[in-house]
Amino acid sequence: MTGRSGSPERPATRFHEALLGETITWAIAHCPFYRERFEGLPVPQTPSELSPLPLTWKHELRSAGWRARAGHLTPALRQHTSGSTATSFEVYRSREELEFVGRFIGSLYPTDSSAPRTLELFLGNPAHGGHAVLPSPSFVIQGNVYDGAFLPHLAASVLLDSHEIPGVEPRVTRITGALTHVAAMTAVLRSTGMDFSAAKVATLSVTGFLMTNRWRRLLEDSWRCYIENCFSLTEVFGWATHCEECDAFHFGPEVVPEVVDVVTRQPLEEGRGMLALTSLYPFVQMQPIIRYVTGDVASIVPTRCRSDYPAHRLEGRLSHAWLATSGQIVLPGVDIINALDGEALVARGEVFRDWYDRFPIARELGPPMAELVTSGDDAALRILCRFDPLMYPSEAKELTGRLASQVAPAIRSGFRDKLTIQLHGPGAAIAGYKPSSV
Numbered sequence: 521m522t523g524r525s526g527s528p529e530r531p532a533t534r535f536h537e538a539l540l541g542e543t544i545t546w547a548i549a550h551c552p553f554y555r556e557r558f559e560g561l562p563v564p565q566t567p568s569e570l571s572p573l574p575l576t577w578k579h580e581l582r583s584a585g586w587r588a589r590a591g592h593l594t595p596a597l598r599q600h601t602s603g604s605t606a607t608s609f610e611v612y613r614s615r616e617e618l619e620f621v622g623r624f625i626g627s628l629y630p631t632d633s634s635a636p637r638t639l640e641l642f643l644g645n646p647a648h649g650g651h652a653v654l655p656s657p658s659f660v661i662q663g664n665v666y667d668g669a670f671l672p673h674l675a676a677s678v679l680l681d682s683h684e685i686p687g688v689e690p691r692v693t694r695i696t697g698a699l700t701h702v703a704a705m706t707a708v709l710r711s712t713g714m715d716f717s718a719a720k721v722a723t724l725s726v727t728g729f730l731m732t733n734r735w736r737r738l739l740e741d742s743w744r745c746y747i748e749n750c751f752s753l754t755e756v757f758g759w760a761t762h763c764e765e766c767d768a769f770h771f772g773p774e775v776v777p778e779v780v781d782v783v784t785r786q787p788l789e790e791g792r793g794m795l796a797l798t799s800l801y802p803f804v805q806m807q808p809i810i811r812y813v814t815g816d817v818a819s820i821v822p823t824r825c826r827s828d829y830p831a832h833r834l835e836g837r838l839s840h841a842w843l844a845t846s847g848q849i850v851l852p853g854v855d856i857i858n859a860l861d862g863e864a865l866v867a868r869g870e871v872f873r874d875w876y877d878r879f880p881i882a883r884e885l886g887p888p889m890a891e892l893v894t895s896g897d898d899a900a901l902r903i904l905c906r907f908d909p910l911m912y913p914s915e916a917k918e919l920t921g922r923l924a925s926q927v928a929p930a931i932r933s934g935f936r937d938k939l940t941i942q943l944h945g946p947g948a949a950i951a952g953y954k955p956s957s958v
């Protein structure tokens with residue numbers, strides 16, 4: 521971790537040092553999977569002492585099943601990863617931990633305030649199983665983009681009407697939801713000509729995977745409000761929030777982030793590697809998550825703000841990165857996808873396919889269609905276009921030039937002449953990036 525986080529007076533460090541040892545002890549006491557893996561190893565008390573413990577991979581937890589869970593607790597909630605980037609993975613939460621989390625979060629909010637509560641629209645995500653119902657300072661109206669009645673009319677009236685609810689602000693000022701759903705709702709409302717300036721939304725809080733630069737601009741242009749960009753995953757309790765000053769993410773105190781070298785698997789003090797997260801007890805009890813490799817690429821960058829936490833640049837899925845034969849990361853997926861996603865002439869994959877007749881704009885919601893094919897240390901970025909480059913050679917040349925100039929600065933030095941960009945016309949067989957990949 522960076523020097524900033526290592527200072528003992530920092531609240532994040534105090535949180536980690538108070539709970540990390542208990543987290544490991546709990547997992548050893550109640551989960552045979554962790555007991556066997558950690559046998560004979562010292563119990564770490566600080567993040568810097570974590571590295572002797574082996575990293576944990578999703579396939580190991582999946583095959584361990586209930587051996588990696590505290591089976592004496594009362595199951596209360598089953599969630600699952602969406603399966604968009606790998607086979608779905610089940611996550612169980614116990615009644616005991618949900619009660620603790622509820623008490624903890626509830627204690628953070630004032631209970632005697634006479635000010636009206638915030639009115640919030642929450643877009644539920646049925647792709648991840650049950651929701652934990654936690655205390656909130658807001659009054660929440662639930663919406664569901666898959667509900668045929670919700671888009672566009674109910675959403676527009678929720679956002680544009682005044683609501684008479686005792687003790688609650690009359691207008692929706694906050695929207696929360698998965699990026700995919702917030703983006704889809706925004707696109708559909710744009711296609712209906714909704715007057716966004718008549719809405720009173722002050723904060724758009726999106727979770728899930730990373731937001732591309734183009735989507736950030738589109739959401740800002742539409743809502744003209746603060747965009748709270750959060751990174752989270754179903755398996756881990758805790759999240760990271762994007763910081764404007766650092767242009768990077770800060771993880772909250774309830775999770776311990778590490779960046780480990782892709783080749784040596786050793787924790788890094790600076791630079792780029794694989795993200796590994798540890799969820800802290802008692803926020804997580806039934807299914808401990810310790811040094812869990814999330815499948816994301818991350819860099820540790822200097823913290824430029826007054827935050828107590830280290831700053832991480834989150835750089836897309838490891839499976840989308842260009843890796844050298846040495847195993848080192850040549851180009852993170854986020855730089856490839858940001859370049860492709862900004863180009864209108866790059867074809868889009870299918871998502872929300874059932875909507876195409878009702879909302880033609882849904883054809884624009886899919887990820888850019890491209891694949892990275894490596895051969896030794898060389899790589900080819902094969903891109904599916906909305907036009908045939910044989911028929912529009914000058915447009916093809918311009919597009920290739922723009923893409924090359926955008927990704928070149930992010931390519932590891934010594935590899936810049938090893939990337940070729942290949943444009944293909946409609947009908948070419950290109951697998952594309954899976955949805956939710958950024």
Ligand SMILES: [Zn+2]
Pocket residue numbers: 763764765766767770823824825826827831
């Ligand atoms: Zn910051």
